[in-house]
Amino acid sequence: xxxxIEYVAKSLVDDPAMVQVNQIQGAQSVIYExxxxxxxxxxxxxxxxxxxxxxxxxxxxxxxxEGKHAVLEIx
Amino acid sequence: xxxxxxxARSVEEAIAEALRRLGMAREQVEVAVISEGSRGILGLGxxxxxxxxxxxxxxxxxxxxxxxGSPGEVLVAEPVGEGQAGAEPPGEVGAIAREVVAELLRxxxxxxxxxxxxxxxxxxxxxxxxxxxxxxxxxxxxxxxIGRRGETLDALQYIANLIVNRKTRRWVKVIVDVENYxxxxxxxxxxxxxxxxxRVRASRQAVTLEAMPAHERxxxxxxxQDDPDVYTQSVGEGEGxxxxxSPRPERVSRQYPG
Numbered sequence: 001x002x003x004x005i006e007y008v009a010k011s012l013v014d015d016p017a018m019v020q021v022n023q024i025q026g027a028q029s030v031i032y033e034x035x036x037x038x039x040x041x042x043x044x045x046x047x048x049x050x051x052x053x054x055x056x057x058x059x060x061x062x063x064x065x066e067g068k069h070a071v072l073e074i075x
Numbered sequence: 076x077x078x079x080x081x082x083a084r085s086v087e088e089a090i091a092e093a094l095r096r097l098g099m100a101r102e103q104v105e106v107a108v109i110s111e112g113s114r115g116i117l118g119l120g121x122x123x124x125x126x127x128x129x130x131x132x133x134x135x136x137x138x139x140x141x142x143x144g145s146p147g148e149v150l151v152a153e154p155v156g157e158g159q160a161g162a163e164p165p166g167e168v169g170a171i172a173r174e175v176v177a178e179l180l181r182x183x184x185x186x187x188x189x190x191x192x193x194x195x196x197x198x199x200x201x202x203x204x205x206x207x208x209x210x211x212x213x214x215x216x217x218x219x220x221i222g223r224r225g226e227t228l229d230a231l232q233y234i235a236n237l238i239v240n241r242k243t244r245r246w247v248k249v250i251v252d253v254e255n256y257x258x259x260x261x262x263x264x265x266x267x268x269x270x271x272x273x274r275v276r277a278s279r280q281a282v283t284l285e286a287m288p289a290h291e292r293x294x295x296x297x298x299x300q301d302d303p304d305v306y307t308q309s310v311g312e313g314e315g316x317x318x319x320x321s322p323r324p325e326r327v328s329r330q331y332p333g
Binding site: 001 | 175178179181182183184185219220222226227229230231233234237238241242
């Protein structure tokens, strides 16, 4: 799942080297912290958060599989 | 669009009868099964199978475009001829789209494969610039990839579009489908639209369909746009936007000139 966020982020930003994904495991949930270059933030959030929301919908696929709630935070 | 609705004892018989009426071969038509029918018990409660059959768009299918293989064969969609300046080398966009979707699936840890599907005749009619690239995903337990009302699939398609457009630096529409989900959904939406239009015709009362994403609403609008008795519009906001099918106002009578 980390791979997924990383792949999408790196494909959309101007500065792929700055893309970082941190995974924080909790008992009930997993939090993914995505950080990108400040200028690229809009590219991973999208208008009205459309890209971020699409990523969250897809995260649920994995969440269902692992039985854990998945959260995406964009830093 | 010419279409006939036929009832018979079985789906096969109904299709055969429809083909006879249209004077067409099975490959020239699209079929939607409205009711599979049932035998009933000892002939009681038997219900006839009902199908709607319509001609595929014949125009725009150039000889070279005819799918050369058996149905289901994987082909790369290639823009035909024209030799337009700046046109993508044939198949390149398709190959990139397939790769992107395959990579998305892999990173999502979904065991599935992606292949390019030849566009339907209707879509093949569009010019090379507008023709969508269709990536078909197949594998096991893919229900999870479709999601409620195709929500997950739409998200995947949206992301795939963004990445492909960025990679190819041009605007291409990528359609991601899972085991023909979109095609089946399309067929059932057409049937639904036709049935609801019949209801509106009979009752002269507007019918509101359930909320649907934009491309599904579009399909309903398109499939009823030539209907002389009803018209469609979308109401509501965002996720909750719905199609309303209403009776057209009665024609103003022309019997009284002047």
